[in-house]
Amino acid sequence: MFSIRQGLRTASRHGVRALSTQPARAAPRYAGAAAAAAGVAAFALYQANTAVKMEGKPTIAGEHKTVSERSFIMIKPDGVSRQLVGKIIDKFESRGYKLVALKTVTPSKELAQEHYADLSSRPFFPGLVAYITSGVPVVAMVWEGKDVIKQGRRIVGATNPLDADPGSVRGQYAVSVGRNLIHASDSFDSATKEIGLWFKENELSQYEPAAWGWIMADN
Template identity: 40%
Template sequence: MEQTYAMIKPDGVQRGLIGEIISRIERKGLRIVAMRMYRITDDVARRHYAEHTEKVFFGSLIDFITSSPVVSMIVEGENAVSVMRTMSGATNPNDAAFGTIRGDFGLDVGRNIVHTADSLESAKREIAIHFTDADVVEYTKAEEAWVYE
């Protein structure tokens, strides 16, 4: 089982898409093992998006991600990292396939609703930024015998 990090960004929360996004994760058969809603601080935002520090859009990205609450999650399942990236869709919602979260709900690269870790290494780094070990619950879901062979 793999763990990934996912975030419903401020636009997803403000647009009332928390339930829709969580529902998609649940319906896929994935297991949410940690979840928290909070306003991201400037410091956490800069650490989370450290790889983009030199980009021209960095300032607006930090302003946006700290502008309103987010919902943070650790999602577990087989190939969870790539499955969640596929579910999110391309970075620019205009290029994202219909059926993906960004493809179904977005129109602007700066308002693309969700963040999902792009590799196992990124997932580990981001989980450590947003959660402590005490936030993680270990359990199995009864449906898993019907999700996995």
């Protein structure tokens, strides 16, 4: 009778790997480490290539010059008192920008001074702080979308309403530079500072409007 032992000897002579009851030899320990290192290197290369395409480090103001860019817009006490809030919001919504945060705030003197810190040496600074802290609330907002900082400034209009384009907020609704209705961030750094001053990260909504793709697509 052909025995198992004979069969194994025959298989061995013909170059066939014999079965064994011993545990299989473990793969070298360094193989897994090498694979992990290769993965880390590939991911680092991907990050490096991606970083080249970025305009700036993402902050609470999103990423500069992308659809995630954000700007801080504030309707001042005169805009609230004149009940222009809805009309001003419509200017931004009609353009296609996304409202990601909104709240009414009655600013403290400390908040107003910090917000306008870059103007603290100007002679009109005390009057500006008194105006913003008059007791009438302001409407603090964050808007998001492609080039929203620059375009937001265009929607708002020149600081002096007499120089503002007729279709802008100030050009349509304001006359005096001392009562020019609205504030808008003038740079990505300013947007980062101002959004962080007026809002917490968890107060900013993450969503996509139904028409977002129709508005922000490049092709």
